[in-house]
Amino acid sequence: MAAYNEQASARSYVQRWRRWMPLLLLLLLWPEAAFAQRGGRVAVVADGGALFPFIGLTHGRRFTAKTTGTGGVLINYGITDHLGVQFGLSYAEEQVRTNEITYNTLTMENLTADARWNILTGLLQPYLLLGVDYAVFSLDPPLSDENDPGLNGGVGLEAWLTDHVSFGAVGVFERTFPKQFNRAEFVTVAVTLAYTF
Secondary structure: HHHHHHHHHHHHHHHHHHHHHHHHEEEEEEEHHHHHHHOOOEEEEEEEEEEEEEEEEEOOEEEEOOOEEEEEEEEEEEEEOOOOEEEEEEEEEEEOOOOOOOOOEEEEEEEEEEEEEOOOOOOOOEEEEEEEEEEEEEOOOOOOOEEEEEEEEEEEEEEEOOOOEEEEEHHHHHHEEOOOOEEEEEEEEEEEEEEEE
């Protein structure tokens, strides 16, 4: 009798599972399809993190720059679900040692234009970035302000909370071509928060 009751209970459980399975699959798959549709949509992204500068020699003098905070805003446009473009503006301010005892403030504003490739689409979206930037350096004294072009590349991961809100993390390497520095390279690691229209 006990074995019969256990079998009946198991059959009842399977029948209930079969009845609710289509609805459960619909609820699980419907958000995935909605999240995957990135093409034709615009996102506004705020980011903030740390800037790791590598500034080289200039006129025989070494400038030592410290790690500092950075922040900015981006506009993303999805051409397709996998391919998009993004335009951004960031700002950083750091202390740079210009001689043995003196530190001056270096400010850097950076305009970027990147191609973005979403490797996967869905609730978790890893992506690659490749683009150009235009940096405005100010370290006065001892150097006058200058505007310099550069190249950048990066990798990121975006996680979708809803069909409109996402957060993530990104790391970007930037190489600028300044007139007064022999080299100026930066690594930025940031967290992002985005709203997609």
